[in-house]
Amino acid sequence: MLFMVRMDVHLPPEMSPTLAEEIKEREKAYSQSLQRDGRWSHIWRVVGEYSNYSVFNVDSNDELHDLLSALPLFPYMDIHVTPLAHHPSAIAQATSQTVAG
Secondary structure (H helix, E strand, O other), X not given: OEEEEEEEEOOOOOOOHHHHHHHHHHHHHHHHHHHHOOOEEEXXXXXXXXXXXXXXXXXXXXHHHHHHHOOOOHHHEXXXXXXXXXXXXXXXXXOOOOOOO
């Protein structure tokens, strides 16, 4: 199942820079491990914001929820999830992906 996820990060202004950097490093390592195993298939930064749009390829809603809630930055995020389905006008159809639909 494919999902587009927007993540907006809101670190508290009173958070120490040391703690913020430690959380960001753990976030980077975790997200890159999910990218390597194919479950986090795309990530794009939103220009001018501490936000991203990502595409996840997972087996279920529950799996996506578990992955997102395990993000080290999760307590500081607003997250919006959109299930994706193939568009009938698309030239390329991903044959190895299952889509929500």
